[in-house]
Amino acid sequence: MAQNRDVYLDNAATTYCNGEVFFAMQPYFISNFGTPDSLHQIGIDAGQAIDNARASVAKIINADPEEIYFTSGATEANNWVLKGIVEAASVKRVIVSEIEHPSIIETTRWLVANGVEVDYIKVDENGIISIPDLLAKLAKPACLVSVMTANHEVGTVQYINTIANICAQNNVYFHTDATQALDSVHIDVKEMEITALSLSGHKIYGPKGVGALYIKKGTRIAAFMHGGHQEHGYRAGTYNVPAIVGLGKAIEICMRDNGINNARIKQLRDYFIKEVENKIPAVKLNGHRTQRLANNVNFSFQAIEGESITTLLALQGICASTGSASSNEWLSRSHVLQAMGVSDEMINGSVRFTLGRSTTKEDIDYTVEHLITIVHRLRAMSPLKIGGTKNV
C-alpha cells in the first residue's frame, strides 16, 4: 500500500501557477507598477510588457496582436462576445451547442429573457456536435454560432475547422470558447476562419482573473466596458498588468514545452483509462475515446454516486470532481452528460479526473488502487445492482 500522497487531478477546474510565470509577474506589483496610460518611463515599461503579452497571445492562435483584447477571464470574454455581437447585429439570433460552459449557457438564457432567439445544437453520445443539426439551424438567418473547442467535463474536442467553414459559407460569425483546449489543440484563427475566440489564464498554468477575447478585424461588436480608452475603448478599465504579463508568459511556456508535456500527459491518460476499465467492473468512459483532450478522463461508476466517490478520494489526498463540478445549481445535473443521452444513474455516478504537468504514473497507480477500494465499498452499500441499468 502506497503512503498517503497529494494527487491533484482537477486541472480542468484550475491549474497551479507556473513558477516562471509567477517570477515574470512579480516585478509588476512593486517596481514596475505603472499603467501604460502614463507618458513617463514607468508607464512606458508597463505598455511594453502588455504589448509583449499581447503578441504571445496572438501568436498561439495565429492572430494579429491588435485583434487580442484582455479581459478578466473566459467568462467575461464569453459574455462579451455573445452580448456584443447580438447588440451590433440586425438579425438577433444565436446558435450554440447544448454542451457549452455555463458562462455561455447562462448568457444565452439572459439573451432569451431579453428577446433574443437562441437555438441549441444537438450532440451525439460522444459529445460531438451534429453537423446536420447545425446546417438545419443555419437555414434560418443568425448572427453568431458559438461552439466550444473542447468540453470542460468530458474533454470531447470538436471538429472546429469544419464548423468554422460552414459558418463562413453561411456568412455567420463563428466564436469558439478555447478555454480548455488552448494548450493542447492546434488552433489557427486565420486558416480556420474563426471570428472570435475566448481563452483564460488559470487553465494553462497562468494566473487567475485574466483572459482574452480574440476578435477578428472588422467584426461588428459592441463595446463591453465603458470608461477609459483601454483596448481601443472596447474594454475600459485599468490594465491588470501583472496578470496580463503572467498570461503572456504562460502562453509562451505552452508554445515552448507543450509538445513534450502533452505527449506524456496523453500517455498517462490512456494508461489511467485502461487501468480503470481493466480493474473496475461496470464503468463507462464518458466522451469520445480518441477525439479527446490530452488530460481528460471522465468515468461513470454504475450504482454509486459521484460525490461519495470524490469525498472518499479526497480523504486519500486525491482531488477529482463530480461531473457537474463547474456547474451552478440550475445545471447541477450535468447538462453535458444529459445532452449526450447518458442515463440518470450514470450521470449521478460520474467523476472527472483531469491530469496535468505534475501528474506522474505513481499518482495514477495510487488513484486506481484507492478507486478500486472506494467503488467496492460504496457498491456494497448501494441498493442498486451492477449489470442492468434499469432506473428504479
Added chain:
Amino acid sequence: MYNEVVMSRFQNPRNAGIITNADGVGQVGNVRSGDIMKMYLRIEKGVITNAKFKTFGGVSAIVATDVACDMIKGRTIDEALKITNQDVLKELSGLPEMKTHCSVLAQEVIADAIKDYHKKLEKENNKKKK
C-alpha cells in the same frame, strides 16, 4: 463542506447492510434525483430491535440513513414514526442547506419501512384467519 460528525459517520457507517427476512422494508427516492434509500427493520413485539440500510447517493444521503437507523433502534413503532427530519439534522449536527432534503428522505424511509411492516402483518393475520 461537511462537519466532523457527518464525515466520521460517512467513513464508518454503523448500519450499512441488509436484514434477511426483514419484518419491514422501505424504499424512497429515485435515480434521477440521485438518492435512493432502502431500510430494513427487525420488529419484535412492536419494538424495532434492528435496522439496516442500503443507500445510493451522496455523503448526506448515506449518513442520514445511517443515523436514522441508530435513532429508531430500541424504539417502539409509534416512537419511530414521531422522528422528524429536524431530529435527523440535529443528530448530524446539521447538513449543508442544499442537502437537507436527505433528512426528509430519511424520515420518509422510516415511515415507508413501517408501512411495509403493517402490510406484512395484515397479510399474515389474514392467512391465520383463513
